[in-house]
Amino acid sequence: MSAVRNYFQELSTQVVQGWNRFWFSPGDAYCLGAMRALIGAMALWFIVSYSTDLVTWFGPHGLLTVPTVTRLTGIADSDEPVFTQSILFYVDQPAVLWSVHVVAVLAAAMCMVGLFSRVASIVTLLMVLSYVHRAPMLTGQFEPVLTALLLYLCIGPSGRALSIDRWLKSRNGKTAEPAPSLAANISLRLMQVHVVMFYLIFAFSKLAGEPWWNGEAVWWLMAQSESRLVDFSFLGQWNAAPVFNLWTYAFIAYEFSFAVFIGNRLARPLLLAIGFPLWLSLIPITGL
Template sequence: MSGVWSGIVTYWRDLWRAWNQFWFAPTDPATLCLIRVLAGGMLLYTHLVWSKDLTAFFGPDGWISHELAAAKNAERLTIDPFGWLGSPALLWTVHVGFLIAFFCLFIGLWTRVTSVLAAIGAIAYATHVSPGAFFGLDKVNCMLATYLAIGPSGARYSVDRLLRIRRGEVDDPASSSSANLALRLMQIHLCVMYLFAGLGKVKGDRWWDGTATWFTIANDAYRSTDMTWLANHLYLLDFLTHATVAWELSYCFLVWNRFTRPWILAAAIGAHLFIAFCMGMQTFGWAMIFANLAFFAPALVRKACDPVAGRISLALAGSGAAAPA
């Protein structure tokens, strides 16, 4: 009996150790920092475009009045973050402030503070009931911004890092438990997104009969590249349709295995490049590719990015300084 009890205790102890290892094992923040650069640039661009007609989207006399926004948010049990901005001047002040936060996140300046402000800003714009402010891109922006605020996303490839170099702090950024936690949250979030995307597709007849891909590329509203030549290759259309569903449903299972991960990520990059260049959703396609980088090993990221970051650091910090990334 004591042997059985000992086995049970060992099992739960090993399970607890594996759980902690998965979520909190210190890891090099290189992958998180690369995502910060790319996602920060995307956040800056996608919110900068609101400036073309800011008051029409978010102002008190815009397309969606604050009263209607408040009513809609009451239904969704959310708060309209722009409802208290009673004048265009105040709206522009807040907007410019958030743009500065997005820019600072992009270049990695005061990252521990600006990453939090950027996450608040992204959520604020997406929460407001505004035409065009709550699509897939906005949700991915919010996801990435939130998790970037958790880990040391400015440890590498950042102005913060450059300032440390100029002060003589040339030590290599330490591995971090919070960097691992942030990346794990991104990874789990992606798995949930793809799983439910696949489950949603299996409810549609066109995904079963193989015609969904054709109706996608034949839709003028989304067509940015003419792919209608695929009508002469029905078997390929059928394959792409069923492969998309199979990939989304299997993503959350196969992406964790080191042998199948490269194929799953290659399919993800291919699918989102198709969305970006053939369906007219460039920003969403690229944002999803940036999110999938969470599964890239830090060693691979450093091998690709450190030489470039090192040259930039050397040029900006002065030839007398070392050139870590």
């Protein structure tokens, strides 16, 4: 009995120590700074993508006026309180729309380069949410990930390293290396956990669709002429079904593998090396 008791005592000790080490050890300021630059670039790309059709979508006579969106989303007919707010609900004149849009672009650019990093990250989050809530029918799987990452970025001191804020401090004689901090670690850990959860959700949701089971999902993505950037439909004449099957199953296998092995230091570089070209391969066939 003593051996069993000792085992569970050691197990509980290791679990608690691992939990505390994961969440409450100081986090690297440089890693958070790099994430700020990456997330800021993603937010900037997302906001700038609306530039060509801003008034077409959100103008006074646009395709998605506020009454149209509230009707399509069911908000107009709901008796429940509405918590999805957007600055763009209250503006539709072209001049005001463009003013808000320019502010959003500047905020995302400042977040990316690390200028007034904390304020810029908060404003960027609010602006991205404004676009998402204003036209949820234009969003996909990218926006939930982006908004979650921006939220966690607001928690940590993301401007302490790899930023203009850091450069300005160094010019004023404050040259000490940015120290690791608990807030930086919590911010990074929340990002890691959320990304793993998203990968699991994506993987399981694919298993609910028959095209992913029979290996035809990539072919169906290619066949959607309204969204693809490159027309690969001619490959259907070359008996390339095994390629499409392998391509389809590679996404499912990668998403499950990412969720399971991303915590392993040795597997992490391999997962990133495989994932980069795999996700890039979606761009020409989906337009994302």
